[in-house]
Amino acid sequence: RRIVLATHNPHKVEEFQAIVAATRPDIEVIGYDGPEPVEDGVTFAENALIKARAAALHTGLPALADDSGICVDVLGGAPGVFSAYWAGHAKDAVANRDLLLDQLSDVADPHRAAQFVSTIALVVPGGDEQVVEGRWPGRLATAAAGSGGFGYDPVFIPTEQPTAVERTVGEWTSDEKNAASHRARAFVALVPLLAAL
Ligand code: ITT
Numbered sequence: 001r002r003i004v005l006a007t008h009n010p011h012k013v014e015e016f017q018a019i020v021a022a023t024r025p026d027i028e029v030i031g032y033d034g035p036e037p038v039e040d041g042v043t044f045a046e047n048a049l050i051k052a053r054a055a056a057l058h059t060g061l062p063a064l065a066d067d068s069g070i071c072v073d074v075l076g077g078a079p080g081v082f083s084a085y086w087a088g089h090a091k092d093a094v095a096n097r098d099l100l101l102d103q104l105s106d107v108a109d110p111h112r113a114a115q116f117v118s119t120i121a122l123v124v125p126g127g128d129e130q131v132v133e134g135r136w137p138g139r140l141a142t143a144a145a146g147s148g149g150f151g152y153d154p155v156f157i158p159t160e161q162p163t164a165v166e167r168t169v170g171e172w173t174s175d176e177k178n179a180a181s182h183r184a185r186a187f188v189a190l191v192p193l194l195a196a197l
Contacts, residue, residue: 001197002028006055006065008036011150016064018178019187024194034058044068044081044119045131052121053129060125062197064190066183068118070152072100072140074107080117083152097144097155104140112139116156118182120190130193134185146170149177 005016010031017029037054041047044067051065069083079086079100087095104112116136123129137159144154145168154170161167162176169177178184 001026002030002061003197004032004055004059004061004063005029006032006051006063008032009150012066012068012183015174015178015181015183016066016187018174019184022178023187023191027194029064030061032059032063039067041067042081044117044133045121047081048119048121048131049123049129052123056123056125062122062124065121065123066118066186067121068116068182070100070156071115071117072104073113074111075103093151097152100140100152101143101155109139112142114138114140114156116152116182118186120183120186122190122193124197128196130190132186132189132193134182134187134189136180136182136185141168144168144170146172148172148174153177 005013007013013031020027020029032055034055035058037050039047039050041050047067048065052063055063069080071077071080084091087099118134119131121131138157141155141157146154148170154168156169157166158169
């Protein structure tokens with residue numbers, strides 16, 4: 001069974017392949033290099049559907065798309081859907097997270113609460129559309145730490161930690177992240193829907 005993952009972010013492909021292999025090794029997740037639609041939705045769900053529909057139409061395969069980001073409580077949920085471009089038009093992960101740390105420079109614990117959100121759309125050609133979501137609670141670090149993962153991982157400290165020493169996701173192993181992340185949580189909700197494929 002093959003599913004196309006409608007993303008141009010290679011980190012998401014790697015993470016999905018690991019997450020899917022742990023639960024549904026019979027499903028092969030393949031990347032997508034077709035046309036990239038304009039993501040002009042105002043919610044994660046709208047953007048995930050835009051991406052999954054385009055890939056399903058282009059490939060004729062069931063398509064998954066993840067739209068995700070970090071939502072910071074004191075910023076009213078921002079960056080949210082603007083996470084990839086928070087510091088400008090270029091997708092510059094270091095600039096994005098430095099800006100976010102700057103914006104929270106006067107905010108002390110316990111007011112640095114944030115969560116990663118992953119919204120996954122599943123679109124079957126000529127058929128069903130489904131959307132699921134996973135949330136991963138934590139808080140923003142005061143400085144970046146670690147080089148694992150991607151995006152905001154070095155500045156995000158999940159509330160639940162796999163070890164006694166508190167670390168940012170940038171300091172977690174990929175196995176630790178893929179067992180706990182917002183993406184893994186969204187996938188748990190997706191598993192029953194994949195049974196019908
Ligand atoms: P596609 O649209 O092609 O899938 P993208 O990276 O642009 O790739 P999004 O539009 O969903 O994806 O933007 C999500 C951004 O949110 C991403 O670029 C990161 O900055 C951040 N983000 C999402 N998941 C993350 C994670 O697991 N770790 C760190 N940052 C993450």
